[in-house]
Amino acid sequence: GQSLEQPSEVTAVEGAIVQINCTYQTSGFYGLSWYQQHDGGAPTFLSYNGLDGLEETGRFSSFLSRSDSYGYLLLQELQMKDSASYFCADRDPGRRALTFGSGTRLQVQP
Amino acid sequence: SQTIHQWPATLVQPVGSPLSLECTVEGTSNPNLYWYRQAAGRGLQLLFYSVGIGQISSEVPQNLSASRPQDRQFILSSKKLLLSDSGFYLCAWSEDTDPTDTQYFGPGTRLTVL
Numbered sequence: 001g002q003s004l005e006q007p008s009e010v011t012a013v014e015g016a017i018v019q020i021n022c023t024y025q026t027s028g029f030y031g032l033s034w035y036q037q038h039d040g041g042a043p044t045f046l047s048y049n050g051l052d053g054l055e056e057t058g059r060f061s062s063f064l065s066r067s068d069s070y071g072y073l074l075l076q077e078l079q080m081k082d083s084a085s086y087f088c089a090d091r092d093p094g095r096r097a098l099t100f101g102s103g104t105r106l107q108v109q110p
Numbered sequence: 111s112q113t114i115h116q117w118p119a120t121l122v123q124p125v126g127s128p129l130s131l132e133c134t135v136e137g138t139s140n141p142n143l144y145w146y147r148q149a150a151g152r153g154l155q156l157l158f159y160s161v162g163i164g165q166i167s168s169e170v171p172q173n174l175s176a177s178r179p180q181d182r183q184f185i186l187s188s189k190k191l192l193l194s195d196s197g198f199y200l201c202a203w204s205e206d207t208d209p210t211d212t213q214y215f216g217p218g219t220r221l222t223v224l
Contacts, residue, residue, distance in 0.1 A: 031210055042200055042215035091211045096142045096161050098211055102153040
């Protein structure tokens with residue numbers, strides 16, 4: 001089966017850098033995705049790592065280490081609008097579906 | 111460009127009543143379609159997914175069912191709602207040819223069962 005673990009909550013101040021970790025245990029692994037969800041809204045795709053290393057998209061970066069079964073989402077120059085829940089997800093082998101972690105709620109304080 | 115529609119946006123239903131939530135996708139062909147449920151402050155629970163018309167995979171045994179009568183239409187139904195069916199229901203789609211299965215979510219339906 002698939003299992004992804006994330007911290008439940010992270011707090012940081014505006015302008016700072018924050019890292020949200022995700023560790024996974026899967027019977028097969030394709031890659032790690034990250035989604036952002038604001039309160040009351042729908043999740044939106046942020047990034048995907050299929051290979052080890054860092055992927056950068058503006059203020060957001062995502063990292064994957066297959067050997068450590070570990071990834072993280074890095075948010076730089078935090079803004080108040082970054083307050084949201086962040087989910088990591090892994091594609092399940094043998095079916096066209098993702099398994100999502102339980103989510104990390106990020107609170108950005110002034 | 112592709113768009114995904116869900117309706118209604120909110121719904122309040124009594125226990126024991128039927129349910130029908132509809133999702134449609136525009137601008138793509140043969141998408142993979144998904145229904146998720148999210149309890150307040152919780153993660154995403156995959157309920158059903160479909161890789162084609164009439165092909166439904168059920169993830170969680172419960173009193174819900176799904177159907178895909180057309181290529182870009184996905185319907186979530188129940189004959190008798192339970193209190194535990196309350197939650198935020200999200201429809202999503204992914205490109206059939208995308209190996210990463212990146213998913214694009216609709217705006218969701220907030221269901222309250224009283």
